[in-house]
Amino acid sequence: MTTTGPARDTALHADADRPSRREQILQAAAQLFAERGSRAVGVDDVGAAVGVTGPAIYRHFAGKDAMLAEMLLRISERLLAGGRERVAAAGADPAAQLRALIAFQVEFALGNPALITVHDRDLGSLAEADAAQVRRLQRRYVEVWVAVLARLHPAADAAACRVRAHAVFGLINSTPHSAGQLDRAATATLLTGMAEAAARAW
Amino acid sequence: MTTTGPARDTALHADADRPSRREQILQAAAQLFAERGSRAVGVDDVGAAVGVTGPAIYRHFAGKDAMLAEMLLRISERLLAGGRERVAAAGADPAAQLRALIAFQVEFALGNPALITVHDRDLGSLAEADAAQVRRLQRRYVEVWVAVLARLHPAADAAACRVRAHAVFGLINSTPHSAGQLDRAATATLLTGMAEAAARAW
DNA sequence: CCTGGAGGTTAACCATCGTTCACAGGAGTG
DNA sequence: CACTCCTGTGAACGATGGTTAACCTCCAGG
Numbered sequence: 001m002t003t004t005g006p007a008r009d010t011a012l013h014a015d016a017d018r019p020s021r022r023e024q025i026l027q028a029a030a031q032l033f034a035e036r037g038s039r040a041v042g043v044d045d046v047g048a049a050v051g052v053t054g055p056a057i058y059r060h061f062a063g064k065d066a067m068l069a070e071m072l073l074r075i076s077e078r079l080l081a082g083g084r085e086r087v088a089a090a091g092a093d094p095a096a097q098l099r100a101l102i103a104f105q106v107e108f109a110l111g112n113p114a115l116i117t118v119h120d121r122d123l124g125s126l127a128e129a130d131a132a133q134v135r136r137l138q139r140r141y142v143e144v145w146v147a148v149l150a151r152l153h154p155a156a157d158a159a160a161c162r163v164r165a166h167a168v169f170g171l172i173n174s175t176p177h178s179a180g181q182l183d184r185a186a187t188a189t190l191l192t193g194m195a196e197a198a199a200r201a202w
Numbered sequence: 203m204t205t206t207g208p209a210r211d212t213a214l215h216a217d218a219d220r221p222s223r224r225e226q227i228l229q230a231a232a233q234l235f236a237e238r239g240s241r242a243v244g245v246d247d248v249g250a251a252v253g254v255t256g257p258a259i260y261r262h263f264a265g266k267d268a269m270l271a272e273m274l275l276r277i278s279e280r281l282l283a284g285g286r287e288r289v290a291a292a293g294a295d296p297a298a299q300l301r302a303l304i305a306f307q308v309e310f311a312l313g314n315p316a317l318i319t320v321h322d323r324d325l326g327s328l329a330e331a332d333a334a335q336v337r338r339l340q341r342r343y344v345e346v347w348v349a350v351l352a353r354l355h356p357a358a359d360a361a362a363c364r365v366r367a368h369a370v371f372g373l374i375n376s377t378p379h380s381a382g383q384l385d386r387a388a389t390a391t392l393l394t395g396m397a398e399a400a401a402r403a404w
Numbered sequence: 405c406c407t408g409g410a411g412g413t414t415a416a417c418c419a420t421c422g423t424t425c426a427c428a429g430g431a432g433t434g
Numbered sequence: 435c436a437c438t439c440c441t442g443t444g445a446a447c448g449a450t451g452g453t454t455a456a457c458c459t460c461c462a463g464g
Contacts, residue, residue: 169376177371
């Protein structure tokens, strides 16, 4: 039923053409976790999705938790790194930086709907140490946005900028909910426009 | 640790002052489900939260699934009914109707953060029959928004309006992520402004 | 009184599922 | 050929947790 071929998220595997078994597992797990929630997905399900039995997973990961942890850590790191890159590449103008951040987030959300879903749904299923690490990365990513928003409007306090950043995330990350309504390009321009309007409304 | 007193969501119990045991359970369950996810919360946990052992739950609900189902159904019904009311009360002007819908959603999200969280996180944990019913209600609520957005901009097609509606939901429902940053009133005006700007950006 | 239902309790049952174990095949490598 | 990782399998183990059973108490109403 689920189209596994072209609908794959792009952010997990570095080797896109011949991904290692390990990457295949992470990929399949992300898809399944997004659809049903990590707790509802069995190790056997993940195995079956890559044509292997459940226990084979343990040749590649310490356990189910370790899979989820690595998944969420990678996403968070990728967002933070990507966000910083884009800001740095956008020059000194805060308005341009904001546009770059929005473009990046839209791109990521449209390219990796499963990861976006898992990212904020299954954080609570992580062991406290991993969860803390993920939250730390998330916080730093938020602060990248807050810094840009604060420079854009020097009068606003940081708390308001944080609320604003989360609101823009929510707006952009709504894509999994409206999947299949429009083609990717149209959705991208629509969300970009809305996000910029929302971020700018003071 | 969790402040159970004043932080209660308001939309679940009709009898606010002396809620029946049944309502207490639903209330506590919503809180716990929001914090940890329905699957991570045991029947014993829910019982303990209202000062009762786990199996006592079965005097009031057919099972854990039934609890979650009733919770999600009530939320969906309340949103749909509330949305329709507000639109009807806002007169014929689509701009006024949109403002009314936004105010309603902001109000609901700020008043019921736990319900908002459970609403889209745990839908997948429902039996298919219940899930279908909830999705039906959600869809009808979305269509209330789509109708208003479509009247506001007759040139736009329904699919784009749907994407737009989901984006505004995502924006407003981000409140659980930015809890504690600002006081409720400030958050409300901020989100309302952003939502209106986003919905209007064409 | 005493009867019956509502609401609780503890103990037990049982399915699910993550994890481990013992073993097997294959691909290099000496 | 032998030796050894690497990756996989099927079976078994153990914990967790939803659910049921048996029993108990309280209290309203005849």
